[in-house]
Amino acid sequence: MDAVFYQQLIESDSLLRNHVQRGASAGVALGADETAGPGIATNFAVLDAFLPWRGWPVGAITEIMTDTTGCGEMSLLLPAMARLTQEKRPILMIGAPHTLYAPTLTQAGVDPSRVTQINPSSTSKQSKENLWSAEQALKTGLPGMVVLWTPASQSVAPEVLRRLHLSTLGRDTMLIHFRGKSSMSLPSPAWLRFGFAADDTHIRLQVLKCRGRLLTRPLITLDRAAVQVRLYAQLRAARSLDKALELGLGPDVLSPHALPTHSGTTQTAHNTAASPNVAYAH
Amino acid sequence: MWLALYIPALPLQAFSHTLTESAPVVVFEREARRSHIVARNQKAARLGVRLHATLAEANALSDALVALPREPLRETALLERMAEATSALTPNVHIREHYGLLLDVSASLAMFGGAQAVHARAQTLSQAQHVRCHAVLAPTASGARWLSRGHRQLVVESNVGAWLDDLALDCTDFSSALNDELHALNLHNLAAVRRLPISELNKRFGTTLTHQLACAYGESSETLSLWQPLTTFHDKVEFLDLAREQSHWMSGVEALLLQLQTFLRSRAASTQAIEFCFCMGSLQRTRFALQSAHGTHLASDWLRLFNARIDRLPITHEISSIDLSCERIEPMRFSDVDLFDRSREQEREWGTLTTLLRLRLGDNALHAPRSNANALPESQASQTSQVAVSAPAKSSTRHVQAHASTVTRQDTSHRPIWLIHPPRPLTERELRALTSSIHLQQPERIQENWSHPEGHSNAQRDYYIAKTPDHRALWIFRERPCNDWFLQGVFG
Numbered sequence: 001m002d003a004v005f006y007q008q009l010i011e012s013d014s015l016l017r018n019h020v021q022r023g024a025s026a027g028v029a030l031g032a033d034e035t036a037g038p039g040i041a042t043n044f045a046v047l048d049a050f051l052p053w054r055g056w057p058v059g060a061i062t063e064i065m066t067d068t069t070g071c072g073e074m075s076l077l078l079p080a081m082a083r084l085t086q087e088k089r090p091i092l093m094i095g096a097p098h099t100l101y102a103p104t105l106t107q108a109g110v111d112p113s114r115v116t117q118i119n120p121s122s123t124s125k126q127s128k129e130n131l132w133s134a135e136q137a138l139k140t141g142l143p144g145m146v147v148l149w150t151p152a153s154q155s156v157a158p159e160v161l162r163r164l165h166l167s168t169l170g171r172d173t174m175l176i177h178f179r180g181k182s183s184m185s186l187p188s189p190a191w192l193r194f195g196f197a198a199d200d201t202h203i204r205l206q207v208l209k210c211r212g213r214l215l216t217r218p219l220i221t222l223d224r225a226a227v228q229v230r231l232y233a234q235l236r237a238a239r240s241l242d243k244a245l246e247l248g249l250g251p252d253v254l255s256p257h258a259l260p261t262h263s264g265t266t267q268t269a270h271n272t273a274a275s276p277n278v279a280y281a282h
Numbered sequence: 283m284w285l286a287l288y289i290p291a292l293p294l295q296a297f298s299h300t301l302t303e304s305a306p307v308v309v310f311e312r313e314a315r316r317s318h319i320v321a322r323n324q325k326a327a328r329l330g331v332r333l334h335a336t337l338a339e340a341n342a343l344s345d346a347l348v349a350l351p352r353e354p355l356r357e358t359a360l361l362e363r364m365a366e367a368t369s370a371l372t373p374n375v376h377i378r379e380h381y382g383l384l385l386d387v388s389a390s391l392a393m394f395g396g397a398q399a400v401h402a403r404a405q406t407l408s409q410a411q412h413v414r415c416h417a418v419l420a421p422t423a424s425g426a427r428w429l430s431r432g433h434r435q436l437v438v439e440s441n442v443g444a445w446l447d448d449l450a451l452d453c454t455d456f457s458s459a460l461n462d463e464l465h466a467l468n469l470h471n472l473a474a475v476r477r478l479p480i481s482e483l484n485k486r487f488g489t490t491l492t493h494q495l496a497c498a499y500g501e502s503s504e505t506l507s508l509w510q511p512l513t514t515f516h517d518k519v520e521f522l523d524l525a526r527e528q529s530h531w532m533s534g535v536e537a538l539l540l541q542l543q544t545f546l547r548s549r550a551a552s553t554q555a556i557e558f559c560f561c562m563g564s565l566q567r568t569r570f571a572l573q574s575a576h577g578t579h580l581a582s583d584w585l586r587l588f589n590a591r592i593d594r595l596p597i598t599h600e601i602s603s604i605d606l607s608c609e610r611i612e613p614m615r616f617s618d619v620d621l622f623d624r625s626r627e628q629e630r631e632w633g634t635l636t637t638l639l640r641l642r643l644g645d646n647a648l649h650a651p652r653s654n655a656n657a658l659p660e661s662q663a664s665q666t667s668q669v670a671v672s673a674p675a676k677s678s679t680r681h682v683q684a685h686a687s688t689v690t691r692q693d694t695s696h697r698p699i700w701l702i703h704p705p706r707p708l709t710e711r712e713l714r715a716l717t718s719s720i721h722l723q724q725p726e727r728i729q730e731n732w733s734h735p736e737g738h739s740n741a742q743r744d745y746y747i748a749k750t751p752d753h754r755a756l757w758i759f760r761e762r763p764c765n766d767w768f769l770q771g772v773f774g
Binding site for chain 1: 699
């Protein structure tokens, strides 16, 4: 029955062909990571291990629902942003709450020249413009990542989300959509949805939807200090490698102790970093 | 071989076809104190308006008649446009005022598949320009020109004399006085004139008549000045009534862009900037400039950019005409195709996308992250600023407990990902809330040693990372020596 249904869908619309084939595969082999599709590693081992795409899903929408900014939510994206900009892929930030600060991006290994920001906006008209901009960017498939902020006070119509979803399908790009927590109970075509919460020490990701996974609503906990350490580890490693090459040393002689420390705060965080863990709860 | 394109109603067709097809229209010319009709459209002809009638007679026939004065400049512009279009057939185009075009197509016959094919293509081109014209192909320029006044379509590949012999004298370039004289002698066609001895004709009418006949019959050569292609584009559409809704005047925009596309394509050129001018008579004008990230000649590309811009900045007044101008064109550049590296192609597409977003959202809507690691964050003078980073003096504010630490390297300092620009002063209430819950760490002094354009001369700031009760991390600073507190950034 399912096979016949999927075959009819494939034959009915060329646009849906790729999507349906993926959906059919995921439906048949639920939880089989090999069939989930491509992803960009988050650089957080526990998150990568949990997600079927081994990272943020490419060609799909990821929704992160939080009401506050400044709690470490961008830390989750920076490693993927760094990876994409190193591959010379542009990144578009639409409706961000504030202006991005380039030195911080550089510290995290993100090439600021590849990042374009569209002015912060809050009014209803500008919010529509933001959605239009996101759709236009996604349709081209050019940006490696489009990050969209929708104010917590504004709701996004299901048909708009559907349009954004169709714009990402089958393209080598992804949409990260920051929404308010009030959207958690609303339906969405996003492949990955989770609520974001943080305190001084931990980041908690309540997974609401993960395409290809059973609906166990797991709670993933990341150590906030460890997140910070992980952010800068890649940059430190690259710098120490450059330094070693300048001195005529090979990478094999480098040890973790040889890595330069940045500041007292960062050093302390590195020493006290706990391993991220994941807890499953209904 | 010469192709003559004769436009009989040139004074009328010089006006845009949307105007002349919408109502009974006549074009009049003022001569002394009398205005007479020089052209009329079919609707006016059906009302009974005759050529050479006076304007008063025409107005007496109908109240709905639209009378337009003859505009020679418009006629020249139409001929230029026609020359543009027909230059696809041959570069040797001659514009003849008050007549039409003459094209030397001798070298193009083989390429286009013969005389009939060239003739058909010329007609297609003129139809695309919404211009009704007679098209005659003949071995001589004068012969083709004269024949075109008497025939709508004709291809004469040889023996042009046989066709010219039957031609009435009114179809020639002879002056009206000469025509009258010839008619008085009972000479009504060219064959009758040519039967007279050349010496007698020269003696009575001068050598001009015999020279013109020799040129038309191919017995003598003639010299024509050829048209030089324009390097700028200007075109215009007009509306009979004031157009209020965008749906009413949008067809004019599309028509203009198609003209531009034809203009650019015929030169293998592209452009990066065009400008529309929406006019309501002479009362109001709205200029509408569009710029593309890279040169393009396609009307569809420009239309896409236009639609993006018009959504943001709609035209608020009524429109009577639309001008389109393109002052600068550049040779068409073909993008490099690399099967293994698509980065150039992607950069080009990215430029197109950012242009579209700018047009829709505004020129200042898109920006890069602020890049100034070596000075005060909001400063623009990153290259010339000098920064001193040192441990701050002990806080003089009793509410704040600062833990000083020496920061030796700027690039290792902890910086927020979000910048508040310009820094927002913290209110007394916020400060009071902070005193009970805020925890300060990593104080860092950033000092700028010279004056910069934004006026932060000798600024000295002590920066702190503050944790708020809702677990947010803020980057705040205290301005010296006034001790005011500001919010500068948010950690993400």
